[in-house]
Amino acid sequence: MRNRQDFAQELTLLRERSGLTVRQVAIRIGVQGAHSTIGDWFSGRGLPSTALRDLLVRLLDACGVDDPEAVDQWLEAWRRVRRIPGRRPAGAEPYRGLASFGPEDAEWFFGRGALTELLLQRLDDLGTAGGGVQLVVGASGSGKSSLLRAGLIPAVRAGERPVLWFTPGSRPLAELTALPAGPGALVVVDQFEEVFTTCADEGERRAFIDALCAAGARGALVVVGMRADFYGQVLRYPQLVAVAQSGQVAVGPMSEAELRAAIEEPARKAKLTLEDGLVELLLRDVAPRGGLSDAAHEPGALPLLSHALYATWSRSQGRRLTIRDYREAGGIDGAVAASASKVYDELGADEQELARRLFLTLVHISPDTADTRRRVRTAELIEPGTRREDVLDRFVAQRLITTDLETVQISHEALLTAWPRLRAWLDTDRAGLVVGRRLAEDSATWRRENRDPAALYRGTRLATAREWVDTAPSAADLSPPAREFLDASERRERAEQDAARRRTRRLLQLVAGLLVLFALTVAAGTVAFTSQLDIREQRDMALSGKVANEAVALRAINPALAAQLSLAAYRLMPGAEARGSVLSTFATPFATRLTGPALAVYAAEFSPDGRLLATASLDGVVRLYGVRTGGYPAAVATLRGHTQGVTSATFASGGRMLATASDDRTVRLWDLTDPRRPRAAATLTGHTQGVRRVSLSPDGRILASASYDATVRLWNVADPYHPVPLTVLSGRPGAAGLAVFSPDGRTLVTNGGTTSLRLWDVTEPRRPRRAAELTGHTDRILSAAFSPDGLALATGSFDTTIRLWNVADPRRPGSPVVLRGHRNGVVSLAFSADRRLLASGSYDTTVRLWDVSDPKAVSAPVTLEGHADTVFTVSFSQDGGTLVSAGQDNVVRLWDLRGDVLTGHSGGVNTVAFSPDGTVLATGSHREARLWNVADRTRPVPLATLRGHTDGVSWLAFRPDGRVLATASLDSTVRLWDVSDAARPQPLGVLTGHTGNVFSVMFSPDGRTLATAGSDRTARLWDVSVPGRPRELSRITDHQAAVIAAVFAPAGRVLATASADHTVRLWDVADAARPEALATLKGHTQNVFRAEFRLDGRVLASAGADNSVRLWDVGDPREPRALAVLNGHTNSVNGMVFTPDGRVLASAGSDRALRIWDVTDPRAPGTATILTGHTDALLSVTYDPDGRTLATGGADATVRLWDTDLNHVAVRICALAHPRITQTEWNRYFPGLPFTPPCR
Incomplete structure (x- = not known):
């Protein structure tokens, strides 16, 4: 062994x-x-x-x-x-592992002599100046704490200067009470980022910063050590900005000589020998990737190196550290994970759960900054003599956790990224952990403020916290004080709702009284009644806006409820907030939750005809649901028979048979001829451990079952009532248990070893022949799926990657394409029927959608979030419009994939344009443009990809007849394409002449002239009457900076150019060979990115980096007049477009917002409706010809289609939003109003 x-x-x-x-x-x-x-x-x-x-x-x-x-x-x-190690040298521990060096370790601290001297010189300068504050900044893992504690402090103490060292913690002011009296004292504040992560009281934070700076002004030498990624937080405080501007010491990577000293000198001091080649191997393993840096190591690598040395020394025999010891310890990348996993694996199941809770308590999670370790008071964390203390001691023994008399903390933040299991714990319920941590902090604040009711939660914050407590696994760790705080918040909300209901009743009584008064005294009553109606209208408007905003916040957690709240808010009072909330419903992936399973769901699969959905659960039950297009699945039948959890379920090709596998070691066959009355057909036995996966050949005649007993069994199930065993395939123990048939039924994929797969030729199922072995994954393989055409095989692994293999010839598979994006093991995979999409589910709780239509150019995936735990299963409906996912959180989610989000680009989508007839959408991104058939807005179909540019496609435009497309690029060229057959575009010609980036392109209304604009400060007009032979006609050179846009007025006689010189200029281009200047529009204070004419040509809109949109009257282009300024965007406006009727303007900004403005009267625009959904800046926007659908391109590499017909969106919400809103939920959001659900 x-x-x-x-x-x-x-x-x-x-x-x-x-x-x-x-x-x-x-x-x-x-x-x-x-x-x-x-x-x-x-x-x-x-x-x-x-x-x-x-x-x-x-x-x-x-x-x-x-x-x-x-x-x-x-x-x-x-x-x-x-591998119990031998005895180590007594009394000498040369390496510190993840723990920082302290003053007592100064004799073992090497490699930072020069930096220590620099810091001492800075302090001498401060002392000469009468005191001050010195900032020391470095990346996590750069060695800041060790520099301060083992380098600076011992050197200063040698000069007998009084020293105070501390980390801020949650009450930093208390730490300053020990400040030594008199000038000249050294105050070292280590891990200053705790001021932003651990101290939740902004008042105390500011007071502490003031006190530190005051101490420096009184003569103290204050040294502040901080992680570089918190530098932005420092700049929010003027006192610290002054400190940063006065100079800082940067703790960068060591040189090779310094790093060699840090490795060799502690060994020499401990009288250890290092095997020849070990130091060079260590230096090579920590060197920057790619060799493009003069530094000797990657940022953050020092703690990993230190722990690898400690683990190597711990494992060594005698006084010699060897390469073998180093490799067996796990090397640089694996030593930390190996040490942590070793301790964890030796714990019992209950102790492992205690370890999980322990580590989550010791990490500060923030949605805005990187995760950091958190110091916790020992008394709050453990009770002496308990199992939790025993668990803690085991991690302390390996130096993964550090304790002192009062506190406990993770030894170094490197553990947060180096140990995959801890990463998985953090990622599994990241949003919930943030909610829980804030809940703990806010409850502590509430108690400190004597339970002030004003500090309690209400509205969205309370709804989010309640949702987390009800559903998230991390909520099990909620402390009693936090529960008390949440209970008090709920009591206060109920009291407010009761009060609101009483006010509503009083208002209704008052209105009734006014009606009586109205009947008696018409004139006087009319005035009073109108006044009360105004009050009621204002109340409804305020409540509508409040609920609409709460619905936006709730969308990621419970999209079905959020959609219904948006619609109800709009119907209560159709304000801008409610309208925007409704129209944004489907801009992010929309999921409904299927009710039924009470425990983890291991399988969920659609039948081939799409009429049934089967789910298999840990409770041993298989549930069947009837599925109808656009409707919510209805429970049809329940299959019982398995005695343990059901791990897999799959339909035969005709949908008349279902096979299920279970931990009870059996496979069961079910006759679904009548789905409402399913019958048990047979039970297959023979496996000696649980069956993980079952697969049926396409003709339904052969079944393969894969078990944890390391075997795959083949059965003839042509007669499901009398199955016949065929053969057994054996694999290596420890493999995940996979068996998947190819679409033609001739190939079967199974586990080979833990990190390899085998392809079998099962043409003769009684005598399978091994076809090939697939190797490349570096950890256990968990999932596999064939593409519908059988040419590709996708595999997912614990190594977090997906690999796409070319298996057109199963005997000679091609090299795989590796897809990266998940943060933990990939448990489930499924292709869509058209092969374009691959869905993956992971231990990281997400589902990701990959566009694999071109396996050699797979774009970044769309991430579907909502599950609170591992996603065990994913499956597409036959039409590709729905994806089902389910997992450890007991929830089955149905994702609506109908056309709202288009993926495929590998970078930001800079430009979008509809063809004149609205059936084709063109999109431009990095080096390419794509064409989509959007005749059916709910089913966009990729048509073609246009390649040829060598840099980003910045703009594109259709010729008015729709037969030619122009694409402008940062490669200085414009290309013309014949798109009369959009599925088979052909290149026509290339326009060269610009000497820099080309930002804009547009055809004249007659299609004979093309306008372009570029960074060479010119706009150019081209004769493209013969697209294959374009000819430059003229240049416009009056702008003083880059010309970013050039657009024709609808009549074609006027051209507007927008520039980085902050102006828009109008030109008479009736003679395109001799443009004539008409007027200059001034008002923008920064670069102008876009100009757009209204269809009648009388109004021009301009927008740019000053966050504004400006409207101009250009009815007389020689005498333009400013009409209005549209403010609201909080970042640059990158695109805008009028509806064909000119009554509405849409603007797209870097603030991720799409704003829709009523400009019926351009002198007095209405309040904007805000649509949200993109996860990064919006770069472009366009309307389709009928003005109902908006298309936007974003820096998040997606295109989104927005249906702006509110009635149509409302119908879709009610078709998809399940489960329906309950009376309790209604009362929570609409207290005092009659229960009026928006969907019946």
């Missing part, structure tokens, strides 16, 4: 020979709670710890090993596998 897997395999064989199950072994041992622990030993997930040696001996006895010699052989093998 050489490793853990060998030990687990031999232990399993021993158990099987004894005829016992894991549960039976646990019962024989007679130790409560042992089942989970020894189950990990049999599976290879864990090894017996030294503390559990006696339990291992009892297990061996239970399995029949009672001979002392045989027991000793097992124990020797166990020790060998555990």
